[in-house]
Every structure is written in structure tokens, then in C-alpha cells.
Amino acid sequence: MDITVDALIVGAGPAGSVTAALLADAGLQVLVVDRAAFPRDKPCAEYLSPAAVLILERLGVMGKLMDAGATTLSGMTVVGAYGSRLTGLFAKTGSPLPHRPAGLAVTRRVLDASLVDAARSRGVTVMERTRVVELVRHRGAVTGAVIATAGGRTATVAAPVTVGADGLNSVVARWFGPMRREPLRRWAFVGHFTGVTGLGDRAELHAGTAGYAGLNPVGPGIANVSLVVPRQVASRARGDVTDFFHDTLDRFEGIRNRVHASGSLGPILTVGPFGVRARRPVVDGGLLVGDAAEFFDPFTGDGIHSALRGAELASAAILGAARGPMPLSATSLSGYLRARRRAFWGKWMVERMIGYGMLLPRLFDRAVERIGRNDPMAHTLIGVTGHVVPPGAVLNPVYLTRMVL
Numbered sequence: 001m002d003i004t005v006d007a008l009i010v011g012a013g014p015a016g017s018v019t020a021a022l023l024a025d026a027g028l029q030v031l032v033v034d035r036a037a038f039p040r041d042k043p044c045a046e047y048l049s050p051a052a053v054l055i056l057e058r059l060g061v062m063g064k065l066m067d068a069g070a071t072t073l074s075g076m077t078v079v080g081a082y083g084s085r086l087t088g089l090f091a092k093t094g095s096p097l098p099h100r101p102a103g104l105a106v107t108r109r110v111l112d113a114s115l116v117d118a119a120r121s122r123g124v125t126v127m128e129r130t131r132v133v134e135l136v137r138h139r140g141a142v143t144g145a146v147i148a149t150a151g152g153r154t155a156t157v158a159a160p161v162t163v164g165a166d167g168l169n170s171v172v173a174r175w176f177g178p179m180r181r182e183p184l185r186r187w188a189f190v191g192h193f194t195g196v197t198g199l200g201d202r203a204e205l206h207a208g209t210a211g212y213a214g215l216n217p218v219g220p221g222i223a224n225v226s227l228v229v230p231r232q233v234a235s236r237a238r239g240d241v242t243d244f245f246h247d248t249l250d251r252f253e254g255i256r257n258r259v260h261a262s263g264s265l266g267p268i269l270t271v272g273p274f275g276v277r278a279r280r281p282v283v284d285g286g287l288l289v290g291d292a293a294e295f296f297d298p299f300t301g302d303g304i305h306s307a308l309r310g311a312e313l314a315s316a317a318i319l320g321a322a323r324g325p326m327p328l329s330a331t332s333l334s335g336y337l338r339a340r341r342r343a344f345w346g347k348w349m350v351e352r353m354i355g356y357g358m359l360l361p362r363l364f365d366r367a368v369e370r371i372g373r374n375d376p377m378a379h380t381l382i383g384v385t386g387h388v389v390p391p392g393a394v395l396n397p398v399y400l401t402r403m404v405l
């Protein structure tokens with residue numbers, strides 16, 4: 001079977017669904033394939049920044065998310081490995097940028113299925129349980145892909161542009177070109193629990209001497225509990241993931257005795273390693289969006305925003321290039337690279353500063369203590385990680401000096 005569309009999108013997570021929805025809004029015929037069936041679980045701390053909320057409002061899905069039990073977040077509390085603590089509130093960032101003073105906690109089952117529905121309601125064709133087998137090329141340019149359904153049927157899809165939105169460990173990204181790996185290699189373990197004590201309307205991040213853990217109130221009486229550790233520590237999970245998860249969580253002073261195995265609502269999901277970036281996010285006939293393009297570390301809880309914002313930038317670039325010859329050339333799509341750099345350079349810097357800073361727990365704890373003493377500094381930091389305050393508010397000599405001295 002042969003299919004011809006204006007755009008083929010591999011992956012129906014936030015990056016793929018939203019790119020598809022925005023292209024369909026502009027009148028393009030779009031096919032999305034995903035190997036999973038929705039709703040599906042995805043290992044994630046399920047925290048959305050106020051900037052992500054703004055994009056979800058633009059997409060018209062917020063009402064549905066709130067009806068499905070999403071929780072409004074007033075901010076975030078960060079706890080250092082030696083007990084220091086800071087709390088940043090979105091409403092107090094004093095940001096001149098347009099933003100909502102609240103973040104959101106919502107399960108990926110609900111969020112991702114809602115975004116797939118939003119794409120479908122705009123006329124996008126979504127094929128679930130369907131994976132991409134290989135890219136099709138003509139004279140070096142990507143001109144589509146071979147896809148396979150769970151039932152074993154295959155089809156060749158021809159498209160002027162193929163978007164790789166297939167997440168961390170993207171096969172499309174690897175087919176586009178080599179990947180750059182960060183030296184920092186972490187793994188994550190994530191579960192949902194009832195009966196977690198002491199949760200308010202803020203997400204919590206607890207740094208430890210090896211890794212970090214998060215608590216997030218994702219629904220009435222339900223908490224997302226996530227644990228991120230270096231590869232050497234993660235390898236101990238091979239015996240029994242559940243025991244490893246609870247034993248390791250108990251090492252975090254601020255979490256001990258708050259999460260009980262008896263409150264588990266399902267299996268502990270595992271994912272890793274992180275820290276990968278595509279060297280070629282744009283090629284002739286294709287581009288990458290979301291985690292497929294770059295994923296460093298979930299500490300700042302910014303991946304979903306990057307996927308959503310990346311989708312906006314990718315769809316704008318594709319629509320701009322669609323006026324030229326087919327398949328879309330890398331040159332005609334190169335504005336996407338510049339737009340990504342402008343949108344994300346601050347996030348890339350702050351993520352790396354925090355990610356590598358956590359390798360020095362004493363220094364990290366001291367920085368949390370210094371910032372925690374000064375409420376405006378705390379609100380600014382959480383505002384920067386939530387994309388409602390420009391990164392320059394933290395990435396400047398005055399802030400950085402006050403953070404450690």
C-alpha cells in the first residue's frame with residue numbers, strides 16, 4: 001500500500017501531536033504514526049511549567065485536562081542533599097513576560113491522549129500501534145518512510161517532509177546522522193502512589209548525594225514519584241526494581257517515610273540513559289522535534305514545554321518552507337535551527353548548570369541555602385526554569401555570585 005501526505009510525523013507524544021495539529025490547522029494533510037496505543041503511560045515527573053500551560057491554552061486543551069483531574073501548581077520547592085530548601089512561586093516572579101502564574105501536574109496518560117485527540121479533531125490521521133521501519137530517500141533527501149502496523153502490514157508513505165518526534169533514543173534521529181552523547185548518564189524510575197504525606201500544591205525536588213527525586217501531586221490523592229540516579233547506581237536495580245526504588249527513596253531525608261510500597265498504583269517505569277543531542281536536527285526532507293532533537297536531564301521539568309514550543313517552531317518552519325520545491329531542503333528549513341537556538345539557549349545553559357552542579361552535593365546544597373534565604377532569588381530561579389523569566393536573570397555575575405558566596 002502507498003500513502004501520500006503533506007507531512008509524515010513519527011511519534012504522537014506532545015512534540016508530534018502538536019506539530020501535526022498546527023500543520024493541519026494550516027490545511028496540510030498530515031499522517032502521524034506511533035508504535036503505542038493511547039492512552040499510554042510514559043515515564044515522566046508530569047510537571048508542566050507555566051509556559052507549557054500557555055501553549056496548552058492556545059491549543060484549547062486546558063478545559064479537558066482540568067476536567068480529567070489535573071492539578072494547578074503554585075510553584076516548586078527544591079531541597080538540597082543536606083537539608084537546605086528553597087521555594088519559588090510562579091505568581092511572585094515579577095516577570096514582565098506574558099505568563100500564567102501557575103504550572104500544572106497531569107498524568108501523561110491524560111495529557112498525551114488529549115493532545116492526540118486535539119490533532120485528530122483538526123483532521124490529522126493518527127495510526128496507533130504503527131512503527132516506522134526505515135526512511136525512504138531519493139538523491140540523499142528523505143522522501144518518506146516505510147511503516148508497519150502491529151498486524152504486520154507495511155506501507156510506504158511519501159511526504160515532502162518527515163518529522164522525527166519519536167522521543168529519547170529516537171530512531172529517526174539516528175537515521176538522520178550521528179548523535180552527541182553527554183558524559184552525564186542518568187536513569188529514571190517513576191511510579192504513581194496514593195497516601196504520600198505532606199504534599200501541597202507545589203512540585204518537590206529533592207537532591208541527594210547521588211541523584212535526585214521528585215514528588216508531584218498529579219491528581220486527587222495521587223502523587224507522581226520519580227527517582228533519577230547515575231548509571232552506576234541504577235545498575236543495582238537489576239535484582240528488584242521495587243525494592244531498589246523504595247530503598248533509594250528512603251535515603252532522601254525529605255522523602256523518607258512519605259512514600260509506601262502499599263500505595264503503589266502500578267509498576268515502576270524505567271527509562272535512560274539521558275543526555276543525547278542530534279548533530280543534525282534538520283536534513284533535506286526532514287527535521288527533529290522534542291526529545292528526538294535533544295534531551296539533557298529532567299531536573300528542570302522543562303521537556304514537555306520544549307516539545308510543545310519546538311512543535312510551534314517546527315510547524316512554522318515547515319509552513320514557511322512548503323512554499324518552495326519538494327522535498328523541503330535543509331536550507332529552506334534552517335530557520336528552525338536558528339529559532340530553536342533563540343528559544344532554548346537559556347534553558348540549555350541553566351539545565352547544564354544545575355545538572356552538573358548536582359554532581360557537587362555540598363556546593364549545590366549551599367546554593368539552595370543561599371537562594372532560599374532570599375525569596376526574590378528563589379522566585380526568579382523557578383521562574384527561569386519555568387520559562388516565565390528570561391534566563392539572563394540567573395545567568396549573570398550578580399546572581400551567580402550571590403548564589404555561592
Ligand SMILES: Cc1cc2nc3c(=O)[nH]c(=O)nc-3n(C[C@H](O)[C@H](O)[C@H](O)COP(=O)(O)OP(=O)(O)OC[C@H]3O[C@@H](n4cnc5c(N)ncnc54)[C@H](O)[C@@H]3O)c2cc1C
Nearest residue numbers: 011013014015035045046047132166167188290291303304
Ligand atoms: C524521568 C523523566 C521525568 C521527566 N519529567 C518531566 C517533567 O516533569 N516535566 C517535563 O516537562 N518534562 C519531563 N520529562 C521530559 C519529557 O518527558 C519529554 O521531554 C517529553 O515527553 C518529550 O515529548 P516528545 O513528544 O518529544 O517525546 P515522547 O513523549 O517520548 O513521545 C515519543 C513518541 O514516539 C513514539 N515512538 C517511539 N519510537 C517510535 C517508532 N519507531 N515508531 C513510531 N512511534 C515511535 C513513542 O511511542 C511515543 O509516544 C521527563 C523525562 C523523564 C525521562
